[in-house]
Every structure is written in structure tokens, then in C-alpha cells.
Amino acid sequence: MWTLWAPILALALPAAAQQQDYTAANADRQAMLDTLGITQIRPGADGFDPKAPNAVNYDEAKAGTPELPRLMRFKDGRAVRNSKGWDRRHREIAEMFDREIYGRVPLTAPKISWNLVKTEKAVEGGIPVTKAWLEGKANNSAWPQASATILLRYTLPESDRRVPVMLSFGFPEGFKFPGPPRPADPGPPYTEQLLKRGWGYATVVANSIQADNGGELKTGVIGIALRGKRRGPEDWGVLRAWAWGASRAREALASNADVDARRIGIEGLSRYGKAALVTMAYDPKFAIGFIGSSGAGGAALYRRNFGERMGNLAAGGEYHWFAGNFLKYAGPKTEFDLPIDAHMLIALSAPRPLFIGAGTVDTGDGWVDPKGSFLAAVAASPAWTITGRKGLSATDFPPALTPVTGGDLAFRQHRGGHNNRDNWPSFIDFAVRELGN
Numbered sequence: 560m561w562t563l564w565a566p567i568l569a570l571a572l573p574a575a576a577q578q579q580d581y582t583a584a585n586a587d588r589q590a591m592l593d594t595l596g597i598t599q600i601r602p603g604a605d606g607f608d609p610k611a612p613n614a615v616n617y618d619e620a621k622a623g624t625p626e627l628p629r630l631m632r633f634k635d636g637r638a639v640r641n642s643k644g645w646d647r648r649h650r651e652i653a654e655m656f657d658r659e660i661y662g663r664v665p666l667t668a669p670k671i672s673w674n675l676v677k678t679e680k681a682v683e684g685g686i687p688v689t690k691a692w693l694e695g696k697a698n699n700s701a702w703p704q705a706s707a708t709i710l711l712r713y714t715l716p717e718s719d720r721r722v723p724v725m726l727s728f729g730f731p732e733g734f735k736f737p738g739p740p741r742p743a744d745p746g747p748p749y750t751e752q753l754l755k756r757g758w759g760y761a762t763v764v765a766n767s768i769q770a771d772n773g774g775e776l777k778t779g780v781i782g783i784a785l786r787g788k789r790r791g792p793e794d795w796g797v798l799r800a801w802a803w804g805a806s807r808a809r810e811a812l813a814s815n816a817d818v819d820a821r822r823i824g825i826e827g828l829s830r831y832g833k834a835a836l837v838t839m840a841y842d843p844k845f846a847i848g849f850i851g852s853s854g855a856g857g858a859a860l861y862r863r864n865f866g867e868r869m870g871n872l873a874a875g876g877e878y879h880w881f882a883g884n885f886l887k888y889a890g891p892k893t894e895f896d897l898p899i900d901a902h903m904l905i906a907l908s909a910p911r912p913l914f915i916g917a918g919t920v921d922t923g924d925g926w927v928d929p930k931g932s933f934l935a936a937v938a939a940s941p942a943w944t945i946t947g948r949k950g951l952s953a954t955d956f957p958p959a960l961t962p963v964t965g966g967d968l969a970f971r972q973h974r975g976g977h978n979n980r981d982n983w984p985s986f987i988d989f990a991v992r993e994l995g996n
Contacts, residue, residue, distance in 0.1 A: 583774025585875050590789055591883040597890040603871030606926060616864050617925045625862035627900050631941050642946050645909075652903045653840070659898065660856075661837055662795035662882030664803055667784040669697040671709060671807045673814075684751035687717040692732075693811055697780055705782030709768055711808045713761035715817055716754045723822030723994055724812055725753060725849070726805065728831035729762040749983035756987055757996040761812060765831060768804030769797050773879035780804065792883035798856070799882075801831075802838040809845060822846050822994050826986075828979045829927070830880070833857035840907035846994060848908055849986045851979035852917045854927030856880060860901050860935050861894040866928040869894050901931070902938035905968075909942035912993040914969040916982040919959050923976040930956050933963075933970050943967050964989050 592600070604615035616622065631639040631648070639648045657663045676692040695709035712732060715722055753760050765771070769779035776782060776790060781800050790796075795803070805825055813820035824847035827835030832853030839848040850858055855867040856877075871877060873889035888894055905913065915932050918924030933956050940950025943966065952965025962985045963970040969989050975981035 581774070581875065584772060584879065587773045587776060587789070588875055588878050588886075591792070591878075592886060592890075595792060595883060595886060595890075597886060600873050600886065600889050601870045601893075603874055603889075604866065604868045613870075615866060615926070617866070617920055619865070619930070622863045622865040622928075622930075625860065625895070627860070627862065627902060627938055628898060630903055630906055630938065631945070639945065645942065645945050649907060652899065652907060655899045656840070656904065656907075658793055658882070659884050659888075660881060660904075661799040661802075662790075662884075663793050664795055664799060665784045667701065667786065668803060669699060669701075669707070669780055669783045671695040671697055673711075673811045681714075683714065684747060684754055686751075686754045688714050688754065689717065689817070690714045695807060695811065697783055699783045702783050702786040704787065705778045705785075707768060707779045707783060709804055709807060710764040711761065711811060713759060713812060714750065714754070715759035715815075716757060718757065718817070721817060721819035722757060722759050723819050723824070723846075723990075724759040724761055725824045725826055725990075726761045726763060726808060726812065727825075728765045728801065728805065728827040728834050731764050731767075732762075744980055749980065749987075752983055752987055756991055758987075758990075759818065761808070763805055763808040765801045765804070765834065769800040771797060771830070771879075773875065776879060790883055794882065796879055796881040796885070798830075798834050798837050798880045799841075801834040802841055805834070805838045806842045806844075809842065813844075820844075824848060824990065824994075826851070826979065828852055829854070829977065832979075833880070836904060836908075839911070839913060840904055843911070845911070847912045847990055848914065849979065849982075849990075850913065850915045851982065852924055852927045852929075852977050853915075853932065855901075855931075857927075857932075858901050858905055858915050858935055859928040859931035861888075861897060862900055863928060863931045863934070865931055866926045900938075901935040905935055905939035906942035909939070910946035910948040910967065912967045912969070912989065914964075914971070914982075914986045914989050916971050916973065916979065916986070918976045918978065918981075919972055919974055922974050927977070929972050933957075933972075936968055936970050940966070940968055962989075964992075967993065 602613050605611040606615045673695045678691045693711045697707040825835045825838045825845045826849040828851040832851045836850045869889040917929035936951045943950040949966035951968045953963045959972045973981035
């Protein structure tokens, strides 16, 4: 089953294209299942029929209190006792995520050449700004049948010093969701909020890096790297490719003399929240992360029975986000066989500041298990303390609208549903405190 955006985005495609894409994705998924010797995948949570035997659970009493893999123990069982030991444990954890969850970036990943398309002067929220649009062409000389052009745009406030920038995963300029118009933001947009605090903002178009479709893995940066072959069980999935593309966008931003290369952050919502967290985990040059409603496969614990489940992630609309090996845990194995859980992914961001947020269950964000993300952050906190920073400043799940921002790892639940909009003010305060104006 597709998660929150997929049914909406599918409406934008002609019926024939939907069927063709779905068929191609299913064929690719089946080929991976055959490679792994998997004959059956467990169904995910059914978010539509409350009487279904696999109906989604939103009852906290049924969520369970799972035992998590130990963050501060090496694979041989010895304790991690200091920051040097954490560096080694960090590498162990990253290797497990490479192998079992997100896949490995291949040596054949293409080089990106950036071209400045245009710039213009403007005024936003009363602030003079410079806007720019860039295209990053992937070198596909080794496999011309595939191609990718990464779309990046940014806006910087005029300043006599280098400015920090928040990079977001997003959509092409002018993109509009199908259906009725969305209501305007109740206040200035986050872009103006950032500008007024002296920050710039940028957007990298995720689908320009790699299409969000298992039927299109033969194109984009994955297709260029595979050079006509199917993915192997440890090859990168789309989340890892998006994160890789965000790193290339960060490099492009950092090359601008008006940008403070040491203060570039990453932000994303939903599937892009997953991608933003993966980006933070693998690219230490991102200074801060804002992770919104990322759910399972992101900040929420796999081992909790709440909202989206392994079977959803392994289905035809989402399997391509992950390495092929991930499918094992929705087939012959379960989430309890995973050598990792989400707290270990969060911990890979330490000691850098990280803000995790979500809506509430009653306002429509239960699918992403907000409490599961909070509990994962609690369990990840030792990665900050062992490096001399402060982890999450609370261990009890806070009421909605309560910022838990006393440490370098932060959390807040808003009441705006499935969005980051309502958490931007709290995040910006957190970012300014951590990194400055």
C-alpha cells in the first residue's frame, strides 16, 4: 500500500501510465524476490478497512514495548565507552544500514556537472534577495541509455557575510498537488521566516535525482550506475540515491562564496523526511537536520506495532526506496530480526543538532507513529552524550505543541496534520540557537 502521498501523486498520471509504471515496478520487485528466494511477503497495515485482519493499529496499548538492539554495544558485545569507541560503533552501524536497509552507493555513481541557468534579484517579505536556478547534469557516458539532471534552486538574503542555508527535498517549481486548492499558510511561509533570521533556503527536486518508482530504476542516477543491470540485494535504493543527490546539491551550494558552507542543513517531510534523515546519517558535512513525519523507514521504530508496517514498505509502491535485502524482513524474517532499528539511524547524526517532528494521531498523522519517533530519539540520545553534547531533554512523551528542545537532539509534535509547516518556527529557533543567525 502506498503511503500518504502516493495515492495523491498517482492521480496526476494518466491511467495508462499508472498501469504501465505499476506493472514495471511489480516485475522489478518480483525479480528481487526471486533473487532472494522469497515466495511470500506479509501484508502491511490496512489503513482503509478497520475490520480487516491486518487493520492498522492506532491503539497505544497494542503497540508493544519492544526490546531494541543495543546502541552502545559493539557487535562483539563489548561496551562503547568513549567518543573514539563511538566512531568505531558508528562505522559498524552504517555498515548494517548499507547492507540491510538502504543499500550501498556504487563506485559507478555518476559525476555531476553544475550549470547556472539564471539568477535574479527580488524582494521577499521586505528583504532583498538573490535567487538562482541550477542544473546538475549526471555524466552518463558509460551508459547513455539512462540520464539524470538534478534541479536545484536557492534564495539568499543580501548580506555582507556568508549566510547559512536550509536545503529541502521538494518538487519542481510551480508543482501543484491534484485536487482542491490547499489553504494558505496561517502566517508568513517558512521561507520568509528563514530570511528574516538571516538564513537562505534551497530546494533540490528529489525526482530529478531518481524517479520515485520501482519501474524506473533503469534511469536516473541509479540507472546510470547500474549500466543496464538489475539491482543486486545490496545495491542502493531510492532513499539512498536521494540522499546522495542532496550531498551533490550541498556541494553546489557550498561553492557559492555567499553561502556559509559550514552551516548548510537538510529538511524533508514524509518520504522526504526519511531521505533527509538518511542524508544526515551519511553526510557529516550537513550541519543540522529537520526531519518531519518520516515514519517507518525513517525515525519511527520498526518494532512498534503502530501505523505503517514492514509489509507496507515492502509493497510495490515503496520497496524501491530500500535495498533488496530489506524485503527479507517482510518475508521469511520480521522486523524483530533486524540488526538495527530507527534509534541507530538517528544516532548516526550525532553530535550534530537534529530536530524530529510530526503531527498528532488525532489530526491525521498516526500513520507515521509520532510516539515511535520520540522513543527512537530517546534511545538515540547516548550518541550525543558520549560525544560531549546533550541528547533529548525529556524521556516522557510530551503533550502536543510542547517543544523538547533543551538538548542538541530535539522533538516537537504539532497539531497541523501531515506537514512541517507548523514546526518551522520551533525548528528555526532551535537552529538559530545551535548555529546562529
